[in-house]
Amino acid sequence: MTVTTLPTALTAPVEQPRTAGPRDLAPEQVTTLLAPINPSRVQNHRGQSHVEAWDVRRWLNRVFGFGGWSDETLELACVAQVEVSPGRWTVVYRAQVRLTVRTPDGRTLSSWDDAASGDAPNQKALGDAHDMAMKTALSQALKRCATNLGDQFGLSLYNDGSRRPVVQWSAVHTAPKDPEAAAAEDEPVKPEPTPEGVDQAAAGQAPAEAEQQPCRSTRAEPGPWEQAPPQQQEQQQAGPSVDYVAKAKAAKTAAAVRKLYDAAKAEGAPAPYLAQLAEIGATKPGAKPRKKAQPAPAASTSSPPQQETPQQAEEHVIAVAEVFDAARGAGVTDRAEVEALFAARFGCKPTEATLAQLREMRDDLIDAAQETAAA
Known part of the structure; x- marks a missing residue:
């Protein structure tokens, strides 16, 4: 009778991988x-x-x-x-x-x-x-x-x-x-691009706003661009790293203010703060003169206000979308920032503005994008 001996590798028990910790x-x-x-x-x-x-x-x-x-x-x-x-x-x-x-x-x-x-x-x-x-x-x-x-x-x-x-x-x-x-010292993280075809401007939503964390607090920790409330100032040893508004007021030219604006934006400054810098820059030498928007015709007291026709409503929606498209071309991707810049200029939101105001803002944003590309 012949006995066949199996290789040790086949008879040895299989070693189970130990649990990771x-x-x-x-x-x-x-x-x-x-x-x-x-x-x-x-x-x-x-x-x-x-x-x-x-x-x-x-x-x-x-x-x-x-x-x-x-x-x-x-x-x-x-x-x-x-x-x-x-x-x-x-x-x-x-x-x-x-x-x-x-x-x-x-x-x-x-x-x-x-x-x-x-x-x-x-x-x-x-x-x-x-x-x-x-x-x-x-x-x-x-x-x-x-x-x-x-x-x-x-x-x-x-x-x-x-x-x-x-x-x-x-x-x-x-x-x-x-x-x-x-x-790691990475570049500041920017929101994800808007998916092609998604109408976020009409939805009243900033790009990537829908992907934020659930609400945790009524106010996040102040960044270097904003002052903490008085009760928090006593707890913080370090104040703002740079006072961009003070530097902008002391700047000689609009180009210098623009550099401060870009630096504040890179640090994550909120839209109202950026709008304040933009307003300061508009008063400096070298700033592009602003056009005056045509005032809206006064409402007649003898007749009720006319309802906006479907064609006019469509033109207004298109004009609002064109403003946000032009803003993206100028490097302003945050909807809140665009709204703050618009409010600082016209005193209202783009959705509440006249066609003349929307087209004026659109043209200026397109000009700003062209000037940046040529610089």
């Missing part, structure tokens, strides 16, 4: 995760601080590597689809997402589930409304999952909008010697 992260990963978020990555809109969805994905790639993380859609459902007016749609979606991160050798470290909703209000095309609402809900849910990874993913912003780190150390890991070194 927090100590399996590389020291560089821990250093990066414990570092405070770079203030240039924080967006501020109407007193609320948030990080952009594309920036969250960028940092997931930086910390965990390509293929070192994944997101899974657990649920995506249309909550509402309403025709708010003929040819105008508002759509709302709800999404549940799972974020999974892995160790450098590919073992699953942890995963988190979270959910969010997203809407696309008052859109011209029903398909664009669905597309925008779905993407917004998915991005919101991913950002909520990522906050479990700490300050680099916006966790501190839930602390009344603060950019100061809230994690700082972990008893499981050795504290990094230089946490500030991990906060």
Whole structure:
């Protein structure tokens, strides 16, 4: 009788991979995760601080590597689809997402589930409304999952909008010697571009506004461009880094004010502050003379005001959209900033302005874009 001996490799028990834990992260990963978020990555809109969805994905790639993380859609459902007016749609979606991160050798470290909703209000095309609402809900849910990874993913912003780190150390890991070194000096994060075909101007919504974090506070932490309330000033040792308004008032030319305007914008200054700088620049030598808008005809007291015809209403909507298109061409992508500049000039919002005012602003923005391109 012949006995066949199998190779040891075939008879030895298969070694199961051990479960991954927090100590399996590389020291560089821990250093990066414990570092405070770079203030240039924080967006501020109407007193609320948030990080952009594309920036969250960028940092997931930086910390965990390509293929070192994944997101899974657990649920995506249309909550509402309403025709708010003929040819105008508002759509709302709800999404549940799972974020999974892995160790450098590919073992699953942890995963988190979270959910969010997203809407696309008052859109011209029903398909664009669905597309925008779905993407917004998915991005919101991913950002909520990522906050479990700490300050680099916006966790501190839930602390009344603060950019100061809230994690700082972990008893499981050795504290990094230089946490500030991990906060890379990147260019300030800008909002994601408006999806092609999505009518956000008509929706009354700033680009990427729908992808902000849920409301956490009535006011975010003041940046270097704004003064803290009196009760907060006593708690803060450092004041504003640069007083751009004071420098603008002391500037000799409109070009010098424009440089201060660009610097304040790069730091994330809010729209009213930028509008104040723009008004100062308009008074300096070298500023382009402003045209005077034709006053609207006075309403007759002998007859009731005439209703706007459908053609006039369409012309007004088109003129408003042209203003925001021209503003984007001039490098002003934030709707709130455009509205503040318009209000500083005409004392009203673009949606409340006359056609003459809208076209004047559009022409000046186009001129500004051409001057910037030629500079």
